[in-house]
Amino acid sequence: MNQFLRYLTAQAYNNAWANHRLLRACSRLSQEEFELATRTSFFPSIKATLNHKLTVDWFYIDAMERAARGDEPHPDYCAAFFEPEEPFATCAGLWAAQKSSDQRLIAYCRQLDEATLVRDVGILRDHGLMLDTPARLLAHLFQHQVHHRGQVHAMLAGTAVEAPQLDEFYSRGEAEDRAHDFAELGFAERDVWGV
Structure with missing residues (x-):
């Protein structure tokens, strides 16, 4: 596997690891702290932020999986991925769904190859069909995850x-x-x- 493909795979593992660490911490919150306590961020609660992060994962992962299979873009992405806006009321349910999404x-x-990496992925949006490559979509998705994990990390400071610790990566010496x-x-x- 070339180094860029290996890097994307490593990023997917790091994403899952960071989500695991963050959701383990969030699982220690009371339901009220998780769901109802107003927080300062783009979304007003830890529950809302984590649900948003997950539904966006579903949306992009589905699009990339469909393209890899040669399927058309999802015809009703809003209903499939964003309705309801917050599908999980509890941290336990959300954590299980996030783990499944991370595994996907x-x-x-892991199945990416150089040809697939540059093949267009179609995504239907409100303004029509958007085409982009898996490399760009993965960069966007990983950044989206980091952005919202950081918000939840900051929200936890008020509990x-x-x-x-989420800013550590895979240095050999930290295994x-x-x-x-x-x-x-x-x-x-x-x-x-x-290796």
């Missing part, structure tokens, strides 16, 4: 739950620091880096 993203990145999380996720260093 990893699987998608008694300690916000987890022991992530070993417990990787064991919970079923990840191995070789899965991420291929």
Whole structure:
């Protein structure tokens, strides 16, 4: 696998790892802190922010999977991915759905090849069909995840739950620091880096 494809796969694993750490922390909140406590950010609660992050994942992952199979773009993306706007009321339900979404993203990145990376992905939007490559869509999706995880991380500062370390990546010397999380996720260093 070339280095760029390996990098995208590593980003998908890092995304899943960061989501796991963040949602583990959020699972320690009371339902009121998770759902009802007003927070300062783009969305007014941790629940709303995490639901938004997940539904956007669904939207883009579905589009990329469809293109990889040679299928047409989803004909009714609003109803399929954004209605209801907040499909999960509890952190437990959201965490399970996020984990499933993260596994789909990893699987998608693992099957990428150089030809697929530059093939157009069609996405229907309000203004019509949008075409973009998986490389650009993945860059957008990873940035979207980082952006909203950062917001939730900051929101946690207003609670008694300690916000987890999220800005560490996969340095060789830090393998022991992530070993417990990787064991919970079923990840191995070789899965991420291929060596």
